[in-house]
Amino acid sequence: MRNWKGLRTYLPIVAGAYVLMLFVNTSSMPLHANLENLVFDEYQRLRPRPYALDQPVRIVDIDDESIKRIGQWPWPRRRMATIADALAKANVAAIGFTVLFSEKERSIGSPVASADSEVATGGAAATDDGDAAFASAITDHRVVLGSILSEKNIGNAPPSKVGFATIGGDPVEYVARFAGELSPLPVLADSASGVGFLNWTPDADRVIRSVPLLSSVKGQLQPSFVLEALRVAQAASTYVVKCLAAEGHGELAAAAGVGEIRVGDVTVETQPRGDIRAYFAAADPRRSIPAWKVFEPSTDLSDLEGKIILVGASASLLSDVVATPLNPSTPGVEAEAQLLEQILSGTSLRRPDWAPGAELLSAATLSLAFVFTMPIISAVWSALFGAIASAILFGVSWFAFSRNGILLDPVVPSLSSGMVFLTGILSLYSQKRHQVTEIRSAFGRYVSPAVVSQLAEHPEKLRLGGLQRPLTLMFCDLRSFTTISEGFSAIELTHFLNEYLTPMTTVILDQNGTVDKYMGDAIMSFWNAPLDDPDHAVHAVRAALEMREALVEFNRAWAGRPRENGRAYPVVKFGVGLNTGECCVGNLGSHQRFDYSAIGDEVNVASRLEGASKMFGVDVVASVSTRDEAPNFAWLEIDQVLLKGKTRPVAIFALAGNANYAVSVGFRALVETHEAILSAYRAREFSQAQSLAAEAASLAPEEVKGLYGYYVERFKQLSVSGVEPSWRPMIALTEK
DSSP: OOSSTTHHHHHHHHHHHHHHHHHHHHSOOHHHHHHHHHHHHHHHHHSOBOOOTTSSEEEEEEOHHHHHHHOSSSOOHHHHHHHHHHHHHTTOSEEEEOSOOOSOOOOTTSTTSOTTHHHHTTTSOTTSOHHHHHHHHHHTSOEEEEEEEESSOOSOOOOOOSEEEEESSOGGGTSEEESEEEOOOHHHHHHSSEEEEOOOOOOTTSBOOEEESEEEETTEEEEBHHHHHHHHHTTOOEEEEEEEOOBSSGGGSBOOEEEEEEETTEEEEOOTTSEEEOOOBOOOGGGEEEHHHHTOTTOOOGGGTTOEEEEEEOOGGGOOEEBOSSOTTEEHHHHHHHHHHHHHHTOOBBOOTTHHHHHHHHHHHHHHHHHHHTTTSOHHHHHHHHHHHHHHHHHHHHHHHHHHOBOOOOHHHHHHHHHHHHHHHHHHHHHHHHHHHHHHHHHTTTSOHHHHHHHHHOGGGOOOSOEEEEEEEEEEEETTHHHHHHTSOHHHHHHHHHHHHHHHHHHHHHTTOEEEEEETTEEEEEESOSSOOTTHHHHHHHHHHHHHHHHHHHHHHHHTSOOBTTBOOOOOOEEEEEEEEEEEEEEEEOSSOEEEEEESHHHHHHHHHHHHHHHHTOSEEEEHHHHHHSTTSEEEEEEEEEETTOSSOEEEEEEEEOHHHHTSHHHHHHHHHHHHHHHHHHTTOHHHHHHHHHHHHTTSOHHHHHHHHHHHHHHHHHHHHOOOTTOOSOEEEOOO
16 A cells, blocks of 8 residues: 555545535534534533632522422412512512413412412412512512514514614524514513513534524514523613624635624624524532522522522423533523523633634545555554544644634544545555455466465565566476377376476475466476565575475376376476576566566576586586575586577586585585596596596486486597597587
């Protein structure tokens, strides 16, 4: 995978994955939103908004204990009036009831009236109009009531108690729109200082994350309950709504919509739809007091002075709960109180207009980095790079959240680039598998399985197309094959050759050789390609020795077979030529057909040495270059030879045995006699050389014994015929 060759195949696949990533990252798909929410919710859980006791918001909590003490719900409106009066005496800034008073109070005689109604009304008969009493109480106090906006055309919005001043466009174009409103009873709505909607806008998983501050009902702006509580507490009469126009282009463009809402001395920055991102704090019991305590004359409510008090229920049977990132069962009144705290503290969570563009840019940068680095570095390093990059993205995201309340999504860029990485891994893996298949197909017939495995694992070591490099070459050919083949039928000959070539090929492959080609009964092979082999000459010589042993076993196996038609199987012999030198090796041939092969003059030398082995009466002949690369074997110099087309003679050698035989006493004695033969021969003392050759034959192993027979005949001929004064001690090889 460390090359660019497969990038043309890789890039289209990655491009497809990247387009999918762009679609996910820029769309409103649930996957995208859910991934964002998972991260931002976890951030809130890790670092919730800090709660300060001095924040001017408190809750009068209608909890289970209050229901038990005061009586079952709903409480009579006179009781609610009592709460308003008690809180007003404490000189609170504003009172907000999160209870919906959209229906008239039931009479005490109603079947569903409380059994404890007498207790609930303080012992008085409940014959008076409770709604009127409650309306009378809240008229004199700064009280905010809640309403519910509906998609259905129900109810009518109460008369507006506040004015709206707008800067820029019309906010109605951007905020959520509703067809109707379930409002408090007119008598109560008219008496209250403000009415605000209590609607939440949960996400698909029912968790509250963004909270609307403005909505429209039949084209008329309506403030939220929290916004109204804030206005009434400041005795403000007008909201100033600022709308922003779109700026810029593409992902980095600022969205048009509501930018901020100013109420009294408080300015709230909003999202384009007139909502804010809620930043919740952990639950704290100091935030609320049980409602039953308000009815106790002995309760000191002086610490509520100047604070905004929200009256609502946490009682389990009333089920007024919402899900937040911190708690799936947060009482609605507490969520409202926390929203007020967030606004008053100036703490905000912002998802800037440029955030999607920045995330897209980071995803593109990381993905392109994968595209251009994966073909040249390993998958492990690519994965490490991706992990570090993702860690940096998460670090930047966490820093932006914890220090500045900015929400930057690190997951989608990480997953997007991860998708590119995974696609690249699969693509490169597929490419590698294809490459391995091609290598095994191309070289499985020529080299050993171990070499094929190395090539498949490190294809960069394979350079196809022709490369000049030193090789040790071997030609091996059967003696008198034409005569042998005459005794076989075509089927028998095929079987014979298969059984002969198989062990020879096995030896070559086991010694890291490459089989170039079969030429009938002949084998051409070489070492040091396609993989580097520093000991290529040594391995080639070892192969020749093992092939010699394999041939003995082959003859023994055939000799032991039953005779057919009274015919004996012939004992076969071969000749081997070895040469080391520079050759061109690679894929040679045409576009239609090619083979991995070696060419060059050194190839011809090896072929001619194999042919000359029969003349010299030995089975393995090597050039001096091969002997010099593998000097530890038992070599015997044959003579200086002048090859056809050459001007300088070179020494050639017969292989007498392995390295152990080379250091044996017997071989040393043979070498001493052999050197004396060559000295006498080169001194033109042919009779003495002939006598020494006959003596050496008794010392030589069977494999080279024929060499001394050749010497005897040659020296005899030279002695009889004589030589010219210009004669040189060498042999001219004019043919194969």
